[in-house]
Amino acid sequence: MRREIPLFITAITGVVFIIAYFIPHPPFNQIQDLFQTWFQIIAAFAIILGVLNLMVVNGDKVYRRSKGWGYSVIIILSFLVMAGIGTFKLGSKASPLEEGTPFMYLFYNVYYPLTSTVFALLAFFVASASFRAFRARNKEAALLLTAAFFVMLGRVPIGDYLTSWIPLKWLHLSTIANWIMAYPNMAAQRAIMIGIALGIISTSLRLILGIERSYLGGD
Amino acid sequence: MSEKLRRKGRGCRKGGLIPLAAFIFFLFLWDGAWAEDLDTLPPSPPREVTAFDTPNDAGGSITLTWRKSTDDGTGAGDVTAYIILRAERKEGPYKEITKLPAGAVRYEDTTTKDGVDYFYKVSVSDGVNISESPPSQAVHSKAQWFNFKRLNMLLAGFILSLGIVYFISRARAGKELYIRKIAGLDAVNEAVGRATEMGRKVFFIPGILDLDDVQTIAGLSILGQVAKLTAEYGTKLEVPVCRSVVMVTARETVKEAYLDSGHPDAYNDEIVHYLTDDQFGYAAGVDGLMLREKPAAIFYQGAFYAESLILAETGFSVGAIQIAGTAMPSQLPFFITACDYTLIGEELFAASAYLSREPRALGSIKGQDLGKAIILFILGLGVVLETLGITGFSQLFTTQ
Amino acid sequence: MGFFRGMLNLDRRIIFILIAGAVVVPLFIPFHLKMHPTPASQGLYNAVEKLPEGSTVIISGEYDPGTAPEIQPMMIGALKHCFRKGIKVILMGLWPQGPALEGQALQEVFKEKEFKEMNLQYGKDYVNLGYKAGGAVVIQSMGTSIPATFPTDMAGTPIEKLPLMKGIRNFNDITFVLDFSAGDPGTPAWVMFAHDRFHVPMAAGCTAVSAPMLYPYLQTKQLSGLLGGLKGAADYEWLTKSSGTGIRYMPSQSIAHLVIVIFIIIGNIAFFVVRKGEKR
Secondary structure, rough: EEEEEHHHHHHHHHHHHHHHHHHOOOOOHHHHHHHHHHHHHHHHHHHHHHHHHHHHHHHHHHHHOOOOHHHHHHHHHHHHHHHHHHHHHOOOOOOOOOOHHHHHHHHHHHHHHHHHHHHHHHHHHHHHHHHHHHOOOOHHHHHHHHHHHHHHHOOOOOHHHHOOOOOOHHHHHHHHHHHHHHHHHHHHHHHHHHHHHHHHHHHHHHHHHHOHHHHHHHO | HHHHHHOOOOOOOHHHHHHHHHHHHHHHHHHHHHHHHOOOOOOEEEEEEEEEOOOOOOOOOOOEEEEEEOOOOOOOOOOOEEEEEEOOOOOOOOOOEEEEOOOOOOEEEEEOOOOOOEEEEEEEEEEOOEOOOOOOOOOOOOOOOOOOHHHHHHHHHHHHHHHHHHHHHHHHOOOOOOOOOOOHHHHHHHHHHHHHHHOOOOEEEEEOOOOOOOHHHHHHHHHHHHHHHOOOOOOOOEEEEEEEHHHHHHHHHHHHHHHHHHHOOOOOOOHHHOOOOOOHHHHHHHHHHHHHHOEEEEEEOOOOOHHHHHHHHHHHOOOOEEEEOOOOOOHHHHHHHHHEEEEHHHHHHHHHHHHHHHHHHHHHHHHHHHHHHHHHHHHHHHHHHHHOOHHHHHHHHOOO | HHHHHHHOOOOOHHOOOOHHHHHHHHHOOOOOOOOOOOOHHHHHHHHHHOOOOOEEEEEEEEOOOEEEEEEEHHHHHHHHHHHHOOOEEEEOOOOOOOHHHHHHHHHHHHHOHHOOOOOHHHHHHOOEEEOOOOOOOHOOOOOHHHHHHEEEEOOOEEHHHOHHHHHOOHHHOEEEEEEEOOOOOOOOHHHHHHHOOOOOEEEEEEHHHHHHHHHHHHOOOOOOEEEEEHHHHHHHHHHHHOOOOOHHHHHHHHHHHHHHHHHHHHHHHHHHHHHHHHHO
């Protein structure tokens, strides 16, 4: 029964959604909005579970003094400070989201630089990953490497400085980079997108028909 | 020449020389603004104003079409705006509902109440004068029971589903179905085995989107298969997630997998734990876990954004065997560069069927291939016809 | 041979140090590079440039602090472009952090004398409707009624009290949409609903990583233009003759790209030398 009920709900909901796509008449046209709202409500309540889990797992780590427990202390403290200031509107009159409140101060001066730092790691990782991966091991890899070379230089002004002396404009790095982006790249993107769309349709059908049930733990 | 221009012209001739001189004098004296005020002749009104219930919609909308004023672009060429007026009785009062720039020939009024009769007038303005069209016939909006603009989608979906159901029934009947080898999935056993030998953990990252994304569900299906292997081999599994709903579902998935493989005692809730909803906070958290725990195998299966390379490069630095799978085209190059194996797009969706070897699921993959063959044929035909200048065919595939 | 083997297994920290140098050093040496805007950037500029004075444009922000270094210069560029042309701006966001960052972009714009002197007023020349959860569903709902979707602005002021919002009912009253997005929900949702369903012309800006994915929309003219990453932002600043972090950071990005390309070349030379040595 534990498995049948979710499968039944999935099947019914899936079929109703497909029908609703073709019927603009109420109540079918409101079904998507309704389910979206339900999902948001469930997700909002589930956050409580997530937060509880975060506190329990990290609290346990601190209690047991297990490996890396210091990080857990930081997680718990950061959570309590940010959630406390936001929930109790400390230092703000109406909303903690107004400019100049302690919440926004932490947002701009702690959260902002931390998030930007993690994102900025990409610059370093792109360099190390491309150094390792872009080797002309075979014909296909050589082709990939050449495209990467043109796009990397052609997408920044330095590419134009390197080739602007060439009288034929189509030999300029930026022209070649634009061509690669607008034609071979776009064709490949479309092919991948079509494949993905078909994959989604097929997976959805398997879910609706109850064939795909590994996400419930079964075969 | 438009009616307005003719009327203006007549006005000048009748007046003779003195008024003309006076006119020029005033022009010099009072600048352009005075000249505008002299334009006392209204533009010709829009013609053939037609109002009809907007087709294929959920009601609450009436569409208006009209033919442009002859002074819009042609004639006097001084039309500045069209004003849409609406009333619930033919004699009025008519209220302005919107103003559209010159050149407009269509308007969709989406503020109507279903079942209420409306009358419309379209008036045209040249900045000084206004002329109105006669009122339209009475029209009311209503919701439709079928969106005919989506008929092509219905047919396409029907054909594709028929193909999938056909292959599923063939698979059920015991027909052997060939599915090409997917190296990334063949390596799942090897990756979990390696972690077992090294006595290290297996990490499973189910992407950063919520359960309403099919990629996350596909990722959880693969988690079910991986969890079975870790349960059988007695390897430790860790699943850090960034959505609470995914945490709850992933726990069920792993719990059932451990139960199915006969090791329910090896399961505990801590296998699946929540970190944060924040994208880069999650990436930093998982990176930290990787550096501390040094897992021997890492699976990235689901929807990923910019954090893909941040995770995969850290995973590489700790020497883990990495198997990624995503349907995010922009992240595929990063995974291909940094991971040992990558499931590209649709391979992610095929993974669960491939791993479980369940005949019905394999049948659906075969049906999907049939869909792809049909699409390829249509694309080829479309390219040929468009190249030959025959455009009607491609119009059959537009959707709304 | 030993040298080349060493190059093949180069400690990635050396690469990291050189990349850091390539990014940081040019920040302290002020020099500007001439831009050659891509056709995609030019498309966005032309589309905004063609909008008549008094038009109403929605600018939606789907990004967060992590992606702000790439997207924020685009947002600032778009605000400046619109204000100069007398276009009214409705700001909003489908990501929770988007509207706060839009507010910060406004502050940046008003720091400049040119815009301070314009004396633009909140509620009359621009508004910020804030964040609304729901992604694509929000856009769909705006197609029916913008006031019903956003009954108040970001600060909680009822929408009917804002003069700019008078007469704005749905997408019929919107001339153009500019979407600056770093992920999902983002540009594909705007294209699918605002453009395809409600026929509002639009253009977008995105992180460099997601630009290749959005190129198909350019060819089909579902997007009038596209700013891709910091280079896109720099192109826009160049076209609008504004100064900003896009152009200022371009030397860093150029040199970092050059360093990566040099590393790739060195890696390949080492790869071929070692392979030749092994064959012998």
